[in-house]
Structure formats: C-alpha cells, structure tokens
Amino acid sequence: MTDMTGKARLIERNGVLGPTIERPIPQPRAGELLLKIHATSLNFHDLVGIDGGIRGLPVPRVPCSDASATVLTVGDGITKFAVGDAVIPNFFLNWKSGPVARDVMSPVLGDQVDGALQTHLCLKAASVVRAPAGLNHDEIATLGCAALTAWRSVVVEAQVQPGQTVVLQGTGGVSLAALAFAKMLGARVILTSSSDEKLARAKQLGADVLINYRATPDWPAAVMAATGGEGAHLVVEVGGGETLAHAIKATRLGGHISVIGVLSGYQAASFPLAMVMSKNLTVRGITVGSAANLDAMCRAIELNGYRPVIDQVFDLDHAHEAVAAMKQQKHFGKIVIRIA
Structure with a gap:
C-alpha cells in the first residue's frame, strides 16, 4: 500500500462533526480485512448517534454504519474474500445469522466502534458480505441499514x-x-x-x-x-x-x-x-438484520436489477452539510457521502 495515512471525520462532541483529519491506516489482524471505503449514506440512526441520543457511546468517534467498500488487504486465515472484492459491512458486526439475540446486538458500526465516515477500516471477514454486481459505490452505500x-x-x-x-x-x-x-x-x-x-x-x-x-x-x-x-x-x-x-x-x-x-x-x-x-x-x-439477511438481499438486488434512489451526494469535507440536509427531512430516497 502506498498511502500511509487515511482521512476521517469524528464526532468531536454531541451534535458536532469535526473537520477532516488524517490518521494512520490500520493493518488487519488474522481473520480481518482492510477495507477502502468509497461511500457511506445517512440514516436516522446516524443522526441520533451524532446528536448524542444513544447513551454510552464513545466521543470522539467516527460515525455512520453504511458503506460501500473494496478489500485492500486480506488477513491471515481468510479464503472467502480476495483483494479487490466489493463488499458491504453489516450493521450489527456480530449478527451472522439466525434470530435476534442479546449477544449479536453490539457492536454496531459507527456506535460502539468507529464507523464508515473514513477512508479505511479493518473489520472481521464474518462482518461483511459481497456487494451486488451492477451498482455503483453511491448506490451500494445505501443498502446496509435502510x-x-x-x-x-x-x-x-x-x-x-x-x-x-x-x-x-x-x-x-x-x-x-x-x-x-x-x-x-x-x-x-x-x-x-x-x-x-x-x-x-x-x-x-x-x-x-x-x-x-x-x-x-x-x-x-x-x-x-x-x-x-x-x-x-x-x-x-x-x-x-x-x-x-x-x-x-x-x-x-x-x-x-x-x-x-x-x-x-x-x-x-x-x-x-x-x-x-x-x-x-x-x-x-425491526432493527436492521443479520449478515445472512444482508447477503440474501444483495443477491436478490443483483438478480432483479434494483437501483436505489439517491437524493443528494456530498463529499467527506462537506459531511456536516449532508447531516443538515438529512435533518430537514425533505429528501426523496438516500443522502450519500462520498469518502474516497
């Protein structure tokens, strides 16, 4: 990898996104993938989290659960994914399949752990699924939560x-x-x-x-x-x-x-x-779903040619404007933030 630092925006305090900063790119451990984040999209859950409406979350932290990502590095022991694969992280990082249970409800990407409002992210391979073919990064970034x-x-x-x-x-x-x-x-x-x-x-x-x-x-x-x-x-x-x-x-x-x-x-x-x-x-x-649900949805989207509806697109430096637009509730479809 040529770049040694990536970019991110953090919640500085409740209701306030800090400016774009540079920070070291993490390296994946065994069982993990290093992902390049291309885009994220905003959900009502993200607004509540940014404004401090969810108790017990760390501040500062990187918000946002949705992501369209590409695998940059594959950690030891992973055979399911390869460099260059397009993937989507699951909202609940530990909910692989089956019924909802207390032990799969945490962590949530962007809540208990840093989320997708950054250029690079390491996650366990079990926490991501393949993105559907035929969609661009903006569209893929709308799928993980809503x-x-x-x-x-x-x-x-x-x-x-x-x-x-x-x-x-x-x-x-x-x-x-x-x-x-x-x-x-x-x-x-x-x-x-x-x-x-x-x-x-x-x-x-x-x-x-x-x-x-x-x-x-x-x-x-x-x-x-x-x-x-x-x-x-x-x-x-x-x-x-x-x-x-x-x-x-x-x-x-x-x-x-x-x-x-x-x-x-x-x-x-x-x-x-x-x-x-x-x-x-x-x-x-209903609170989102499992990685198995996400994978099934992505396969159906691919087969049926569904294209998500996008209202507005912002870049990372203007993510705070995306948050303000979301709060106005005038959008039709999704508000996307391009990261890379």
Missing part, C-alpha cells in the same frame, strides 16, 4: 406474497426500498406522503395507490376503501408514536405491522390494544 431494514420487514418477517397489499409511509430510504422489494414479490403498494410531488415520483417507481395524509388525515379509512374494506396485509410503520394507531386501523385481520422508526418522536404511542387483539395482528419491532 434497505436491509426494508428487506427484513417485507421479505423475512411479513413474508409478503403476490397479490397482497403493503402500506408504506413516506419516501425515505426504508420506504422506497420496501416499495422495490414489495413489487419484486408481486404485491400491491399503497404509499402515503404529505407531498404530492413525492407521491408522483413514488408512482413512477411502482406505487399503486397514493395518499396525501395532509389532505386525507384519516388515511386508514382511505386504505380500507382501497382494499375493499379488508385492510393491508403489511404496514411498514416508520412514524412512531403519532402514527402507530393509524397503522393498526389500516391493517387487515391477521395482518402484520413492522415497527421500524420513530420519525415523529419518542412519545408514548396511542395503542388500540383491543383492535390488535380482535384483528389478531402481529406487531413486530
């Missing part, structure tokens, strides 16, 4: 079938990835947004029924009308406390709700328990 959350919600947990109805909220990274995966499975998609412009763009991506929830505050009634009074098989719930009750009302008998976000805040949810019981609903919290 897309995997959508995949686990739609494919793994709800097991959506052809002809079923899926309700998606908004046009962020999770919702647009869930739109793509639901359409891959032959499902009908109802999408809500407060913006007619964003609804029109979602229609171009395959959304079947569009609901402006500002013009139609009782959007569960609109979902019921669009489904002949039955309701949706799956609602991917990103809003949190203010919208969970609506999601329950919009779901059909025996339906599934994937609770994956709290964009409206952490306040206590209005929870119509009797309706959950009478409808026999499954309400399942």
